[in-house]
Amino acid sequence: MNNVLKFKNKKTDVAAQDEIYNFAYLDENTKRMIRRALIKALCIPGYQVPFSSREMPMPYGWGTGGVQVTSSCLTTDDVIKVIDQGADDTTNAVSIRNFFKKTANIETTEKTSQASIIQTRHRIPEEKLKEKQILVYQVPIPEPLAFLEPRYQETKKMHALSEYGIMHVKLYEDITKNGHIETAYAYPVKTNDRYIMDPSPIPKFDNPKMNNNPAIQLFGAGREQRIYAIPPYTEVTSLDFEDYPFDPSKAPHKCSICGSNESFLDEIITDDDGNRSFICSDTNYCNQRMENN
Amino acid sequence: MQPILSVHNLNKYYGNQVGCKNMNLTLYPGEVVGVVGESGSGKTTFINSISGNLIPDSGKILIETGNETIDFLEISESLKRLLIRTELAFVHQNPRDGLRLDVSAGGNISERLMSIGQRNYGNIRQTIFKWLDKVEIDKSRVDDFPRTFSGGMLQRLQIAKNLVTSPKIIFMDEPTGGLDVSVQAKILDLLRKLVRELNLSVVIVSHDLAVIRLLADKIIVMKNGEAVESGLCDQVLDDPQHSYTQLLVSSVLQV
Amino acid sequence: MIELNKITKKFTLHNQGKTNILVFNNLNLKINPGEIVALTGPSGVGKSSILKMIYGNYVFQSGQIKVNDHDIDHTYPRNIIELRKNIIGYVSQFLRVIPRVPTIEIVMEPLLEINSDQDEVREKAEKILLKLNIDKNLWNLSPLTFSGGEQQRVNVARGLIRNYPCLLLDEPTASLDSVNKDIVLNLINEKKDSGSSIIGIFHDEYSRKYLNAREIDITKISDAK
Numbered sequence: 001m002n003n004v005l006k007f008k009n010k011k012t013d014v015a016a017q018d019e020i021y022n023f024a025y026l027d028e029n030t031k032r033m034i035r036r037a038l039i040k041a042l043c044i045p046g047y048q049v050p051f052s053s054r055e056m057p058m059p060y061g062w063g064t065g066g067v068q069v070t071s072s073c074l075t076t077d078d079v080i081k082v083i084d085q086g087a088d089d090t091t092n093a094v095s096i097r098n099f100f101k102k103t104a105n106i107e108t109t110e111k112t113s114q115a116s117i118i119q120t121r122h123r124i125p126e127e128k129l130k131e132k133q134i135l136v137y138q139v140p141i142p143e144p145l146a147f148l149e150p151r152y153q154e155t156k157k158m159h160a161l162s163e164y165g166i167m168h169v170k171l172y173e174d175i176t177k178n179g180h181i182e183t184a185y186a187y188p189v190k191t192n193d194r195y196i197m198d199p200s201p202i203p204k205f206d207n208p209k210m211n212n213n214p215a216i217q218l219f220g221a222g223r224e225q226r227i228y229a230i231p232p233y234t235e236v237t238s239l240d241f242e243d244y245p246f247d248p249s250k251a252p253h254k255c256s257i258c259g260s261n262e263s264f265l266d267e268i269i270t271d272d273d274g275n276r277s278f279i280c281s282d283t284n285y286c287n288q289r290m291e292n293n
Numbered sequence: 294m295q296p297i298l299s300v301h302n303l304n305k306y307y308g309n310q311v312g313c314k315n316m317n318l319t320l321y322p323g324e325v326v327g328v329v330g331e332s333g334s335g336k337t338t339f340i341n342s343i344s345g346n347l348i349p350d351s352g353k354i355l356i357e358t359g360n361e362t363i364d365f366l367e368i369s370e371s372l373k374r375l376l377i378r379t380e381l382a383f384v385h386q387n388p389r390d391g392l393r394l395d396v397s398a399g400g401n402i403s404e405r406l407m408s409i410g411q412r413n414y415g416n417i418r419q420t421i422f423k424w425l426d427k428v429e430i431d432k433s434r435v436d437d438f439p440r441t442f443s444g445g446m447l448q449r450l451q452i453a454k455n456l457v458t459s460p461k462i463i464f465m466d467e468p469t470g471g472l473d474v475s476v477q478a479k480i481l482d483l484l485r486k487l488v489r490e491l492n493l494s495v496v497i498v499s500h501d502l503a504v505i506r507l508l509a510d511k512i513i514v515m516k517n518g519e520a521v522e523s524g525l526c527d528q529v530l531d532d533p534q535h536s537y538t539q540l541l542v543s544s545v546l547q548v
Numbered sequence: 549m550i551e552l553n554k555i556t557k558k559f560t561l562h563n564q565g566k567t568n569i570l571v572f573n574n575l576n577l578k579i580n581p582g583e584i585v586a587l588t589g590p591s592g593v594g595k596s597s598i599l600k601m602i603y604g605n606y607v608f609q610s611g612q613i614k615v616n617d618h619d620i621d622h623t624y625p626r627n628i629i630e631l632r633k634n635i636i637g638y639v640s641q642f643l644r645v646i647p648r649v650p651t652i653e654i655v656m657e658p659l660l661e662i663n664s665d666q667d668e669v670r671e672k673a674e675k676i677l678l679k680l681n682i683d684k685n686l687w688n689l690s691p692l693t694f695s696g697g698e699q700q701r702v703n704v705a706r707g708l709i710r711n712y713p714c715l716l717l718d719e720p721t722a723s724l725d726s727v728n729k730d731i732v733l734n735l736i737n738e739k740k741d742s743g744s745s746i747i748g749i750f751h752d753e754y755s756r757k758y759l760n761a762r763e764i765d766i767t768k769i770s771d772a773k
Contacts, residue, residue, distance in 0.1 A: 084356030148393075161371045163378065169393075171399050172407070173413055174435050176399060241414040321626055482648055489660065507646065511625050525604055525625045532606040536562030543563065 024104040026229035032053055034227070041229035043175070046191030047159070048142050053225040056225070063121060064222030066138035070100070070119045071219070080108045081115035085191055086123040093121075103138040109127060110284050122185070124206040126263045128286040129215035131232060137200045139221040139224060142199040142228065144188045164196050167239060175244055187246075189236050197228060205250045205264045210236040218277030253278040258289035295357045296460050298343070299324050303352030304319050305342045309519035314337035316352070318513065323492040327526060328508030329502060329541070335518035336498045337466060343496070347375050356380070358461070375396050376523040378408055383453035386467040388447035391454070398450055399423070399435040401534065405458045422489060424453040445476035449483065456487065465497040469504060481507055502545050506530055514538050550602060550714055550745050552577040555611035555770075557597065559693050571597055575611070575770040581713070584736070584746045591767035595749045597640065599716040602747070603638045615714050620772040633661055639707030643699040645692050651677070652687040655705045658670040662710075664692045676705045679681070680772050681728060696723040701732070715739055717748035733758045759764070 005149050008050060015078050022028065056064040072081070072167040084093040088110040096119060109115050112127040120139040129135060145155045147284060148166045158164065167188060174182045174189055191197050197211060210230060217230040227286075230236060238246040251265045256277040265278040278282040280286035298320040306313035313335035320326050330336040341347040341355055345365070354365035358380065377383075378467070385391040392401050399421045406417055425432055428449040437448055450467065455463065467486065469477040485508060488495060499505050505512055505526065510527040514537065520537040533539045555575035561567045571594045579585045587595040600606040601612055604620055613620040615633055620628060634639075635750060637658075656666075656672040663669050677687060679682070680701040692701050700723045709715070717736065723731045740746055740759070750756050756763060 058513055148395075157374070163374070163408065165378075165404045166393075168407040169404050169414075171415065172403050172414065173397060173400050175398065196520055240412075241417075242412045243415050319626075322628070324626075396551075432620075478648060487658075510629055524607075524622055525628055527605050528607060528622070528625075531600070534560070534607065539561065540563050 005143050011215065021103045023076075024100065025057075025072045025116070026068065027291060028055065028073045031072040032070075034068055037227045038069065038072065038229060041218070042216070044195070045230050045234050046189075046195030046197035048226040050225055051213060051227050053222045056222065057099075058095070060094075060223035061140065063119070064278045065220030065224075065227075066119050066121070066136050066222075067096060067099070068222060069218050069220035069227065070117055070136045071104075073104065073117060073136070074100070074104050076106060078104075078106075078116045079109050080120045081109050081113055081284075082120075082282075083114060083118065083122045083123060083125070083282075086125075086266070086285075087283045089283060093144060094228040098105075104283075110222075111288070112284055122201045122203075123264070123281060124202055124209045126253070126282045127288075129213060133213040135217045137217065137219045139198070139200040139219050140203050140223075140227040142198055142221040142224050144196050144218070159195060163192070167196055168241075171239060171241065171244075175241070181240065181244060181246075182237050190240050191230055191236050192234050193237075194244075199236075202240065203249045203250070203264055204246075207236070207238045207246070208248050251278055252257040255280045255286060258286045258293075294321060295362075296320055297357050298496070299353075300343050301340070301353040301355075303342055303349050303354070305338050305347060305349040311335065311345075311441055313342065313515070313518045315519055316513075316518070318343070318496070320496060322494050323493040324511065325488055325493075325497060325509045326511045326513065327505035328496065328498045328513045328515060329505050330515035331498065331500055331541075335515075335516040336500075336515050338518075340464050340466055340496060340498045344362065344381060345373055345382050346383070348466050354359070356462070376407070379458065380461045382460040382463045384448075384455055384463065384465040384468050386470045388444070388451040389439075391451040391478075392447065397436045397438055398442070401439070401450060401454045404455050409458055415422055420457065424457050425489070428453045429479075437539070443476075444472055445480065448472065448480055451482070452480075453485075456491070456493075456535045459491065461494060463493055463495045465495060467499055470499070473519065477504075484508060502530065502541060514541065549581055549616055550577070550579040550747065551614040552598070552602070552613075553612045553614075555601065555608050556611065557601065557606065557608040558593075559659055572608075573771040577764065577769055579745045579747055581745050582740060582763040584740050584748065584759045586735075586759070586761035586763050587747065587749050587766055588756075588763050593766050594770075595766055596718055599638070599718050599747060599749065602714075603716055604632065605638075605721030613635050616645065636714045636716065637707055637710060637711060638716045639704055639718060639720050641722070643691060643703040643706075645690065645699070647690055647692050649690060650688045651682065651691050651694075651702055654691065654702060655709055658706060659709050672709060674704070676709055678700075680731060693710070697728065698725060701728060704732050705733070708739065711739065711742055711744070712720050713744055715744045715746045717746065718729075719751060721750060729755065730758075733734050 034051055037049045039230050041049045054068060056067055056226060067225045082097040084090040084092045087093060100106060101108055117134045119136045143155055145261040147159060149155050171181050185203045186198055187207055189199050189207060199207060212233050214232050216232055240246040253265060254261050255263060255265060257279050260280060263280045263282055263283045266275055266281045267278055269276050296319040300316060300318040302447055303316040304314045316339055318326060328336045328339060342349040356363045356365050387476060402421045402424055403417050406420060412416055421433055421435060422432055425435060430449055469480050487493060498507060509526040512518050512529045513523040516537050522538045530542055531536060533542050552575055557571045558574050559569040587598060589595060597606055601608050607622055615631060618631055652673055655677060656669045658671045659672060682701055691699050704720050721732050735758060
């Protein structure tokens with residue numbers, strides 16, 4: 001048996017590698033299981049569907065949930081974009097993009113408008129998404145109530161019975177302690193006026209983008225083994241109080257590269273004196289603006 | 294007028310051991326029914342069985358919401374939990390069982406308000422202050438955590454947390470047990486005042502006859518899981534007919 | 549109107565050798581509206597017990613008690629609670645003191661049950677306390693440290709602040725001096741004039757004569773004792 005393998009490995013072209021990996025890495029039965037979970041999730045926006053998370057060639061906490069969802073959605077015609085905190089060129093984004101190149105041999109891109117599937121960690125692209133695009137979010141902790149109620153049996157009931165009192169208790173405590181709702185990312189939302197959902201650690205600035213979005217939004221948590229979803233044109237509202245309405249704020253600066261006043265910014269310390277500049281977190285958005293000028 | 298709560302022939306066993314049996318109770322709006330008994334009499338089993346904390350083995354519990362009569366043991370769990378969250382309240386003997394210790398005092402009181410849909414922070418805050426005043430907790434403690442409160446304060450906070458949404462029926466299990474006598478007295482006076490002011494309907498369990506005498510209109514005396522005597526509170530305590538009741542009454546020390 | 553028909557009452561002391569004490573057998577009594585009846589008889593004969601049975605504080609083994617056509621029936625405690633709210637008033641022999649409740653609130657309580665206007669009720673309470681010579685300084689204090697006479701006057705104030713069709717009085721003037729005694733007796737007469745049926749126990753003949761009460765000797769209306 002070993003001889004056969006050695007013989008195969010002598011070939012280095014992509015065709016040989018196709019024989020070792022199934023298309024997009026996961027076997028077809030697993031994809032089927034995940035697709036069933038995705039369909040269920042899309043039918044019940046914001047509801048966490050348990051799924052059987054597989055061993056992936058990257059550790060838990062590095063996007064295994066997102067990768068499994070993406071893998072289950074991929075076809076040979078897809079064009080994939082992978083971003084991490086808005087950037088296409090960070091180590092994780094590059095690794096995952098290469099992973100799909102290797103296991104699925106599909107086209108990749110950095111341009112949001114050209115991608116059919118976008119896998120993201122902790123940001124939503126600035127450019128508006130269109131129908132038929134899929135946005136896959138990487139999710140660390142899917143349960144928005146986990147901080148105050150650690151028992152899964154309890155949170156399951158609370159979701160089932162819409163017992164969301166403690167969610168607002170948390171916001172109340174925030175306002176009491178800080179004078180405003182302090183939560184800056186992973187800001188809880190209500191989906192389709194029913195389930196309360198953790199949108200993954202995206203900045204609250206991005207929350208409005210989730211509302212009524214023409215694209216399909218899928219969420220995968222590999223370690224916690226949960227999938228949830230928002231179908232296109234679904235109402236997504238951020239929790240707030242009447243007199244303390246939700247404020248999707250960002251740093252009050254312009255991007256020092258492209259000059260945009262509207263995009264979410266990363267803060268960069270530029271020298272040892274603590275000087276800082278702000279630049280767009282979404283690298284593709286920033287680049288496009290520079291190209292167009 | 295319809296009773297707001299009626300219990301018929303309630304039985305709860307722990308294996309072969311009797312928890313309580315053949316228990317009946319009618320509670321009218323604005324009434325306080327006291328259940329007395331010594332340790333092991335079954336009074337705690339009884340109140341837990343009629344408030345949704347325990348599932349009895351047999352019997353009927355009917356709750357009158359004003360719009361309809363609810364058969365408490367037959368409804369779905371989701372409806373039961375909704376009732377427990379909105380129309381019913383339970384004041385535990387140990388206030389730590391009835392409070393969220395990692396949430397501020399104000400946050401504790403606010404929870405029931407927000408679970409029935411209130412969304413104005415300013416209004417919620419006003420209601421919290423009103424109730425802190427009612428239960429005589431200093432307003433300055435509103436953002437403090439319960440772990441910094443004394444036993445009496447915790448109990449008063451638990452009472453506020455439960456009553457803030459004006460529940461239809463309140464269950465109390467030894468609400469002053471374990472507290473110093475002077476603290477107890479303060480809480481009893483508070484309960485007496487609130488019962489009258491808000492026209493509350495209460496079922497209260499205690500081993501202390503004096504507490505029941507002070508608060509209750511009607512009384513049920515329990516022994517070995519059963520009711521041995523029941524009726525008007527002052528009548529049962531002043532003219533007890535059953536031998537056990539006579540024993541209880543004669544055992545109480547007069548100061 | 550108050551009616552007692554064929555009342556039998558006994559005490560069975562289960563824990564004291566199962567002793568039976570027969571208080572009344574075949575007791576009959578009738579009081580009309582606007583009438584004051586004074587129960588007489590030796591001490592311990594059961595005068596207070598009659599008042600307590602009418603109020604529902606004591607049970608009776610057989611017979612019937614009717615107040616304004618309502619039955620005193622212990623199988624329906626709720627009805628007795630309702631009667632006590634609106635029909636039957638009771639001034640006990642001794643004031644039951646809760647140490648932390650101030651005098652003014654003790655007097656206000658029965659009226660607050662039917663009138664939620666705190667200011668109006670407080671005014672009425674203050675008026676009756678003044679009438680009974682309870683000094684303003686004492687209103688915010690608990691009666692715990694008051695003299696017997698003062699406590700009794702607070703008790704009377706509490707019992708008479710409202711108008712009841714049926715009024716039960718257990719030695720309302722017992723510990724009072726002559727000045728306050730007359731004040732209380734006048735108040736009782738006012739209630740009679742407004743049409744209440746009144747049964748009272750007055751150990752002194754002066755009170756009974758002042759009220760022009762019909763005297764009824766307990767020993768004559770019951771077979772026991």
